[in-house]
Amino acid sequence: MTSTLHRTRRDGTPDSHAFPTRPYDLVKEFSIALVAMLVLTVVLAGVFSSPDEKPITLAAWANGAPNDVVATAAGELAGTTTSAGYGAPYNTGGQGQQLGPLALQRWAGVTIPVDPAQDLVLTPLSRVADPATRAALAAWNAATSDQQTTWATAYATALGNATDGNPAAVPAGDYGPVPAISSAFLALARAGGLEGALDPSGAFYGTDSTRGLLLLADGAYLEDQARARSLGGDQWGMMNETGNYPGQPWMWLYTFWYQVPPFTTSDNADAQVWGLMMLLTLGLVLVPFIPGVRSIPRWVPVHRLIWRDWYRKQGT
Amino acid sequence: MNGSYVDWGVVHISVANLVVIGVMVALFLLAVLVPFHGPGSSDGDAS
Amino acid sequence: MSSWTVGLRTRLARTVPPGELLPDRQPAYVSSWIYVFGVLCLASLIVVIGTGCVLAIGGVTWWHTSGLGHFVNSTHLWSVELFFATMVIHLWGKFFMAAWRGKRALTWMTGAVAFVGSVGTAFTGYLSQTNFDSQWIAGQAKDGLNAVGIGAFFNVLDPGQMLLWHVTLLPLLVGVIVVAHIVLVRRHGVVPPIDAVVPGEPGADAAVPAPVRDLTTTG
Numbered sequence: 001m002t003s004t005l006h007r008t009r010r011d012g013t014p015d016s017h018a019f020p021t022r023p024y025d026l027v028k029e030f031s032i033a034l035v036a037m038l039v040l041t042v043v044l045a046g047v048f049s050s051p052d053e054k055p056i057t058l059a060a061w062a063n064g065a066p067n068d069v070v071a072t073a074a075g076e077l078a079g080t081t082t083s084a085g086y087g088a089p090y091n092t093g094g095q096g097q098q099l100g101p102l103a104l105q106r107w108a109g110v111t112i113p114v115d116p117a118q119d120l121v122l123t124p125l126s127r128v129a130d131p132a133t134r135a136a137l138a139a140w141n142a143a144t145s146d147q148q149t150t151w152a153t154a155y156a157t158a159l160g161n162a163t164d165g166n167p168a169a170v171p172a173g174d175y176g177p178v179p180a181i182s183s184a185f186l187a188l189a190r191a192g193g194l195e196g197a198l199d200p201s202g203a204f205y206g207t208d209s210t211r212g213l214l215l216l217a218d219g220a221y222l223e224d225q226a227r228a229r230s231l232g233g234d235q236w237g238m239m240n241e242t243g244n245y246p247g248q249p250w251m252w253l254y255t256f257w258y259q260v261p262p263f264t265t266s267d268n269a270d271a272q273v274w275g276l277m278m279l280l281t282l283g284l285v286l287v288p289f290i291p292g293v294r295s296i297p298r299w300v301p302v303h304r305l306i307w308r309d310w311y312r313k314q315g316t
Numbered sequence: 317m318n319g320s321y322v323d324w325g326v327v328h329i330s331v332a333n334l335v336v337i338g339v340m341v342a343l344f345l346l347a348v349l350v351p352f353h354g355p356g357s358s359d360g361d362a363s
Numbered sequence: 364m365s366s367w368t369v370g371l372r373t374r375l376a377r378t379v380p381p382g383e384l385l386p387d388r389q390p391a392y393v394s395s396w397i398y399v400f401g402v403l404c405l406a407s408l409i410v411v412i413g414t415g416c417v418l419a420i421g422g423v424t425w426w427h428t429s430g431l432g433h434f435v436n437s438t439h440l441w442s443v444e445l446f447f448a449t450m451v452i453h454l455w456g457k458f459f460m461a462a463w464r465g466k467r468a469l470t471w472m473t474g475a476v477a478f479v480g481s482v483g484t485a486f487t488g489y490l491s492q493t494n495f496d497s498q499w500i501a502g503q504a505k506d507g508l509n510a511v512g513i514g515a516f517f518n519v520l521d522p523g524q525m526l527l528w529h530v531t532l533l534p535l536l537v538g539v540i541v542v543a544h545i546v547l548v549r550r551h552g553v554v555p556p557i558d559a560v561v562p563g564e565p566g567a568d569a570a571v572p573a574p575v576r577d578l579t580t581t582g
Contacts, residue, residue: 013465016552017380018561021388033399033406037445041410044444045437052427052436053495089515097510108512207523209501214520217502226499229318233503236328242496244319246332248489250447250482259326270510285475288463294578298557302459305348307556310392314562336448344452347396 051243056222058212062189065221067165069189072219073182074159076116077140078152081218083116090114090214097271104271112210120215124197125185136180143176151176233258253280379549386549392556397460400453401548407446408541412534414439423526424493443485450478461578462554470551473544480537487529490519497522 062069075081079093087094088105089112096105114120126137140148155175162169167179188194198215199206216222223232231237238255241247254277263269287293297303304311320331417435418426426432454474463471489500501519508514518524557578 014555014559014561014564016390016465016555017383019390019392019555019559020562022391024387024389024393026385026387029399030402030406033402034409037403037406037410037442040445041407041414041438041442044441045434048437048441049433050437050440051496052433052492054427055494055498086509088512089509089518099511104512105510105514108515111515112518208518208521210518210520213498213501216498222499222502225495230321230328230330231499231503237503239333240319240330241332242319244330244332246336246444247330248485249333249336250451259328268510270507274507274511281475281479285472285479287458287475288468288471294461294463297459297461298578300459302348303461303557306395306397306456306460307392307559309352309394310556310559314560336444340448340452343448344397344455347400347452347456350396352394352396 048245051241051245053242056216056225057192058189058194058216059192061216061219061221062186062194065219065224066186066190067159067167068219068221069186070167070182071156071159071165072215073121073185074152074156074178075218076121076215077178077181078149078156079117080153080156081116083114083120083214083218091116097268099268099271099275102271114211114214116214116218119211120198120218121181121185124194125181125188127197128184128188128193130184132180133184136177136184139177140181147176150174151178155179155182234264253277378546383549383552390553390555392559393553397452397456398553400449400456404446404449404453405541405545407442407449410442411439411446414442415530415534419530423491423522427493443488447481447485450481454478460554461557464554464557464578465551467547467551467554470544470547473540473547477537477540477544480533480540484529484533484537487525487533490525491522491529493522501525 072081076084079085083090083093085094087096088108088110091110091114093116096103098104122137122140125133128134143151151174154173155170155178158170158173158175159165159167167183170179194212194215196206198211199208226232226237227235229242230240231242233255236252236255236259238251238258239247239249254273257263257273257276258269263273266272283290283293322329322331322334414435418432418439421429421432421435426436457471457474486504490497490504504519505514508517508519517528
């Protein structure tokens with residue numbers, strides 16, 4: 001292959017402006033397209049509407065799954081919940097995920113500090129005036145850190161072993177003030193006292209739902225509701241919407257990896273899938289430069305259908 | 317509360333999403349196959 | 364001292380060949396229904412933005428309590444579905460046309476980046492619903508983003524932050540990329556068919572098949 005061959009007209013895509021043309025109204029076409037899409041949108045909206053399932057309030061959670069709330073409160077105190085062992089950006093309770101040797105999660109640091117036991121359970125409860133609750137909190141705060149962990153872990157374990165996780169079915173044991181704290185927490189949640197009580201600013205205006213969502217996610221109720229609607233990660237959930245509505249079909253490849261090994265059992269699945277998708281996305285952007293991929297249009301000649309009028313006229 | 321889903325091997329897809337994707341593929345095929353007769357498409361003048 | 368104004372004006376004027384910003388003629392080979400999906404996608408984007416603006420009039424939670432608000436939300440949702448559907452069909456068409464040929468690599472790349480940016484914008488939209496769906500999506504998405512450190516500054520559990528990204532930052536970014544994409548299409552013109560030869564040029568009437576070659580951006 002010599003350089004002159006590369007410069008001949010046959011090897012280059014000709015200038016589109018050198019071809020015969022015909023009249024065409026660009027603005028009219030755009031206007032028609034705009035009206036068409038507007039009409040289509042209004043019709044689809046009128047016929048199908050859109051889903052709107054109410055958010056799960058902490059009160060609804062407490063009334064719908066009280067045992068789950070008690071177990072979650074005990075778990076926060078024991079440091080066994082997802083939040084407690086999450087790591088960055090919330091705390092140093094865990095190492096977080098790695099993408100190969102890259103500990104990106106940990107390197108990003110704790111920028112949204114959340115101490116689950118304190119911020120999600122004890123601080124909201126400290127605003128309750130009930131004497132029994134205040135006494136339980138005082139007993140908790142007076143104990144050593146080791147004692148606190150021992151009590152909470154014992155109670156959380158006992159709850160896990162009890163039928164339906166029912167606190168009433170828990171055998172007697174040395175749980176310290178943990179049962180009282182957990183039950184007071186449930187009562188507070190049931191009464192609606194937790195709504196807005198977890199906002200980090202503690203001020204009047206709250207727009208940050210970080211703590212409330214972390215608490216909800218530490219329980220089983222939110223996930224149970226989601227999985228019942230095929231929204232779970234291993235249910236292709238990223239693509240789905242509640243009810244019979246189309247969701248996000250364009251997320252198919254991102255969520256696909258979560259359905260297959262090794263990602264189904266990997267502790268670093270999130271980091272790995274993200275890394276893989278960044279690579280594939282880069283590949284999509286760089287298609288014109290990838291040998292083989294950029295030649296697929298020639299091997300799968302859909303273009304001969306698209307431009308059949310032209311090819312027929314030109315005799316090629 | 318759950319919508320209708322279709323299962324095929326590892327694939328678990330909502331009927332709604334399947335319909336959307338099916339319609340898209342159908343539109344693509346139609347767009348490529350249906351003859352296009354725009355104004356003056358049989359003759360062209362050099363610009 | 365050279366004029367910055369003249370410099371910018373000259374540069375802008377040269378971005379697109381004279382008369383090609385809003386041409387009233389198109390190449391004769393533009394003769395397929397596949398070509399309408401680009402403009403349908405752009406039209407859908409206008410409807411997405413428009414319905415979004417109407418939603419903004421009522422505020423974040425308007426659609427939960429108002430029948431009209433709910434309808435407007437529905438128009439926003441369905442215009443987004445139409446936007447993505449037409450975009451992907453447009454992408455399929457452009458791929459099989461190898462539309463990056465003739466120095467059009469940047470057109471393809473801006474299109475792909477616009478797609479990715481749109482997915483991100485839609486994502487922040489889903490996070491701004493203030494309902495069960497947004498609660499779940501936030502809880503799930505945080506794990507993916509935290510795993511790679513992005514969650515440290517982009518907090519999906521904070522609707523206040525997510526909403527502002529959704530209605531200002533990301534639409535602006537996507538808007539700029541879309542404008543660049545369209546300007547590039549106008550600049551280079553619609554890509555000629557694969558193996559097309561300008562009528563009257565050598566080889567135009569030959570029955571000789573085109574040499575098998577890689578569909579490069581310079582080819």
